[in-house]
Amino acid sequence: MGTVGDAEKKPTVVFVLGGPGSGKGTQCANIVEHFGYTHLSAGDLLRAEMKSGSENGTMIQDMIKEGKIVPSEVTIKLLQKAMHDSGNDKFLIDGFPRNEENRAAFEAVTKIEPAFVLFFDCSEEEMEKRILNRNQGREDDNIETIRKRFKVFLESSLPVVKYYDSKGKVQKVDAAKSVDEVFEVVKVIFTPKDEKVKHHGCAIL
Ligand SMILES: Nc1ncnc2c1ncn2[C@@H]1O[C@H](COP(=O)(O)OP(=O)(O)O)[C@@H](O)[C@H]1O
Ligand SMILES: Nc1ccn([C@@H]2O[C@H](COP(=O)(O)OP(=O)(O)O)[C@@H](O)[C@H]2O)c(=O)n1
Numbered sequence: 043m044g045t046v047g048d049a050e051k052k053p054t055v056v057f058v059l060g061g062p063g064s065g066k067g068t069q070c071a072n073i074v075e076h077f078g079y080t081h082l083s084a085g086d087l088l089r090a091e092m093k094s095g096s097e098n099g100t101m102i103q104d105m106i107k108e109g110k111i112v113p114s115e116v117t118i119k120l121l122q123k124a125m126h127d128s129g130n131d132k133f134l135i136d137g138f139p140r141n142e143e144n145r146a147a148f149e150a151v152t153k154i155e156p157a158f159v160l161f162f163d164c165s166e167e168e169m170e171k172r173i174l175n176r177n178q179g180r181e182d183d184n185i186e187t188i189r190k191r192f193k194v195f196l197e198s199s200l201p202v203v204k205y206y207d208s209k210g211k212v213q214k215v216d217a218a219k220s221v222d223e224v225f226e227v228v229k230v231i232f233t234p235k236d237e238k239v240k241h242h243g244c245a246i247l
């Protein structure tokens with residue numbers, strides 16, 4: 043097997059974007075169960091790297107505490123390693139690219155274009171409520187850092203969503219509903235077209 047990004051066989055990548063607390067991780071877990079993707083959360087990979095005592099650990103911790111975006115070089119290396127180690131060829135990349143630098147560097151390094159971008163649309167009020175109830179012991183889930191993360195989302199991450207929207211690649215989902223209701227919509231997006239026809243009973247004709 044070649045390395046990730048080889049010209050001959052590129053993996054399928056779906057970027058999963060949305061504000062902090064919009065439900066990216068929750069929905070990715072559901073997608074993995076039903077559609078055989080491997081879920082790679084950039085935030086989870088960075089937190090694991092931080093805890094592993096790597097030389098970048100302190101820098102990553104400082105950035106996360108401030109809600110800032112870690113330089114792409116670090117995050118892309120972690121993503122590439124996780125893709126390679128998974129043995130799979132279908133990935134949900136959750137929480138990445140979070141700014142223009144992330145986006146351009148990933149494309150330049152891996153030569154991978156996303157199949158599409160799944161975008162969870164949710165109000166700040168709802169996202170704030172969810173994060174404050176998340177209880178995962180994260181150092182950035184406090185009101186002060188949450189405000190900073192919302193600002194970074196609006197200023198740096200939404201432009202990436204707009205970029206992909208201009209290329210017709212964004213599947214926008216109303217994420218303000220219940221987990222099950224959101225997944226009903228997500229399921230339709232991931233179900234292959236011929237399967238959708240079968241479910242309507244037309245494929246046997
Ligand atoms: N549709 C939803 N309705 C209510 N709570 C949700 C919903 N989706 C996720 N949550 C909860 O909100 C919190 C944030 O969800 P998470 O999946 O971690 O979001 P993200 O990865 O986008 O930050 C979690 O505690 C999760 O259980
Ligand atoms: N591409 C990324 C993704 C996350 N991160 C950092 O990790 C933090 C948490 O990201 P996350 O995706 O786990 O957060 P949620 O959106 O899931 O709440 C971000 O606020 C950034 O500090 C990053 O620097 N670059």
Ligand SMILES: [Mg+2]
Pocket residue numbers: 066067083085137
């Ligand atoms: Mg998450």
